[in-house]
Amino acid sequence: MAEKTARATLPLEQATAKAVQRCIQSECGATYGIRERIYVCPRCGGPLEIEIRPSAPVSAAAELKKSWAARAVSREPRDVSGVWRYRELLPFEDSVPIVTLFEGHTPLYDAPRSAEYCGLARFRLKHQGCNPTGSFKDTGMTAAVTQAVLLGAHTAVCASTGNTAASLAAYAARAGLQSAILLPRGQISAAKLAQSLDYGAAVCEIEGNFDDCMRLIQELGDDPAIYVANSINPFRIEGQKTVAIELMEQCQWQTPDHVVVPGGNMGNSTALGKGFQELMDLGLIDRLPKLQVVQAEDSAPLARLFAGLKPAEKSGDARHLPETMAPVENPKTLATAIKIGAPVSWQKSLRAVVRSGGNILSVTEQEIADAKAIIGRDGIGCEPASATTVAGMKKLVAAGIVGREESVVGILTGHVLKDPDYVSRYHHGSLSLDSGEPGGAPKPIASAFPNAPQRVAANKAAILDNLARRR
Numbered sequence: 001m002a003e004k005t006a007r008a009t010l011p012l013e014q015a016t017a018k019a020v021q022r023c024i025q026s027e028c029g030a031t032y033g034i035r036e037r038i039y040v041c042p043r044c045g046g047p048l049e050i051e052i053r054p055s056a057p058v059s060a061a062a063e064l065k066k067s068w069a070a071r072a073v074s075r076e077p078r079d080v081s082g083v084w085r086y087r088e089l090l091p092f093e094d095s096v097p098i099v100t101l102f103e104g105h106t107p108l109y110d111a112p113r114s115a116e117y118c119g120l121a122r123f124r125l126k127h128q129g130c131n132p133t134g135s136f137k138d139t140g141m142t143a144a145v146t147q148a149v150l151l152g153a154h155t156a157v158c159a160s161t162g163n164t165a166a167s168l169a170a171y172a173a174r175a176g177l178q179s180a181i182l183l184p185r186g187q188i189s190a191a192k193l194a195q196s197l198d199y200g201a202a203v204c205e206i207e208g209n210f211d212d213c214m215r216l217i218q219e220l221g222d223d224p225a226i227y228v229a230n231s232i233n234p235f236r237i238e239g240q241k242t243v244a245i246e247l248m249e250q251c252q253w254q255t256p257d258h259v260v261v262p263g264g265n266m267g268n269s270t271a272l273g274k275g276f277q278e279l280m281d282l283g284l285i286d287r288l289p290k291l292q293v294v295q296a297e298d299s300a301p302l303a304r305l306f307a308g309l310k311p312a313e314k315s316g317d318a319r320h321l322p323e324t325m326a327p328v329e330n331p332k333t334l335a336t337a338i339k340i341g342a343p344v345s346w347q348k349s350l351r352a353v354v355r356s357g358g359n360i361l362s363v364t365e366q367e368i369a370d371a372k373a374i375i376g377r378d379g380i381g382c383e384p385a386s387a388t389t390v391a392g393m394k395k396l397v398a399a400g401i402v403g404r405e406e407s408v409v410g411i412l413t414g415h416v417l418k419d420p421d422y423v424s425r426y427h428h429g430s431l432s433l434d435s436g437e438p439g440g441a442p443k444p445i446a447s448a449f450p451n452a453p454q455r456v457a458a459n460k461a462a463i464l465d466n467l468a469r470r471r
């Protein structure tokens with residue numbers, strides 16, 4: 001995919017002057033038009049990102065806040081979408097037809113039980129699971145599928161642990177494009193697979209793990225009729241970065257001290273980091289929140305790398321960042337969304353984290369499971385991967401890295417109904433992790449906050465008695 005095999009269907013001159021694609025490698029830095037169908041730098045193979053060159057002068061940036069706020073009450077589809085509402089910072093002209101399911105506008109909740117569990121005075125959770133397909137992927141997919149249509153692609157493809165797949169399938173269906181999805185067979189939740197089937201995707205179950213699927217996607221991306229919708233695609237990141245803008249609006253432009261997110265393929269942390277950085281560059285916020293990224297213990301290549309970084313490598317200077325990351329060969333976790341051993345966006349994510357002064361850490365299966373139950377007790381709920389946020393924050397507070405009075409926002413990435421099997425097994429006390437070794441015994445996960453259903457006789461007295469005992 002590093003070769004310039006396929007060119008944009010639009011000539012370069014028609015690409016907007018509003019943005020370019022730039023290689024993030026400091027010794028390369030090559031730029032390309034935004035209608036070039038590339039996913040990595042054709043010159044050096046490095047990751048690409050979109051560099052926005054706002055048409056309005058920076059002095060007018062404060063006006064943006066007013067326009068964005070005004071659009072919140074508009075009924076225009078472009079304003080109703082919580083992504084396209086921020087179009088001044090997106091690499092598309094206003095005349096471009098957009099593919100939207102009215103994504104974004106997700107709630108920011110106070111989560112007092114989660115706060116208490118972590119040792120924080122206050123903890124707010126932004127629920128990206130409230131997007132149209134139930135995960136944060138939709139905010140990026142609206143941009144990626146809009147770009148796929150512009151480039152004349154026939155088929156949009158992705159590798160997925162389930163959520164990217166469901167999101168791509170839905171947005172491709174809206175656009176009338178074929179979607180093709182590579183899934184690691186038997187390793188994704190039935191609910192997510194059901195979504196992709198319903199949205200009409202061509203689902204290919206691959207013998208292998210997510211990282212194997214991702215390698216195949218990079219080969220498929222060479223085909224000119226195919227458009228890759230994974231977060232290696234910088235347009236996905238552009239849509240997802242708007243979550244940072246929406247969050248800042250909800251925080252009335254008071255930057256939280258910390259924003260904590262799960263880490264899998266590392267697109268989300270990359271996108272949030274980019275969003276906050278652009279708001280800083282425009283003078284809309286005066287400091288960056290510290291980005292805290294949390295991986296599952298046995299799927300944590302970047303947390304491992306981060307733990308071994310030297311002080312110079314954490315200085316925020318991109319030139320000092322490591323060039324390689326050792327993958328985890330056989331990643332394991334019941335939080336299947338983040339069962340990833342070789343995240344494609346690790347460099348961009350690492351750069352965003354060190355620039356912000358944050359951390360990349362890991363949490364155990366037990367910590368994820370109990371944190372998830374606590375988020376449920378706040379009446380919010382989420383899928384297992386999302387609960388790494390609360391589990392990670394508890395660890396950061398215990399370590400004295402985050403103070404009790406600091407302001408913290410967690411990004412919940414997926415809806416509680418994304419993995420009902422996990423939820424049910426936790427509350428029945430039957431959750432366990434396969435050892436991954438042939439003949440190895442499964443590792444049981446204890447349920448600190450179980451809530452199994454109980455059989456009750458079909459009469460009022462028995463029900464009242466049961467309720468009294470469970471109060």
Ligand code: F0G
Pocket residue numbers: 135159160161162163164165231262263264265266267268269337338383385386413414
């Ligand atoms: N949380 C959920 C619910 C996810 O589905 C994912 C990634 C992540 C967190 C991690 O985000 O990859 O941007 O670091 N899911 C991808 C998928 C890999 O295929 O659905 P990330």
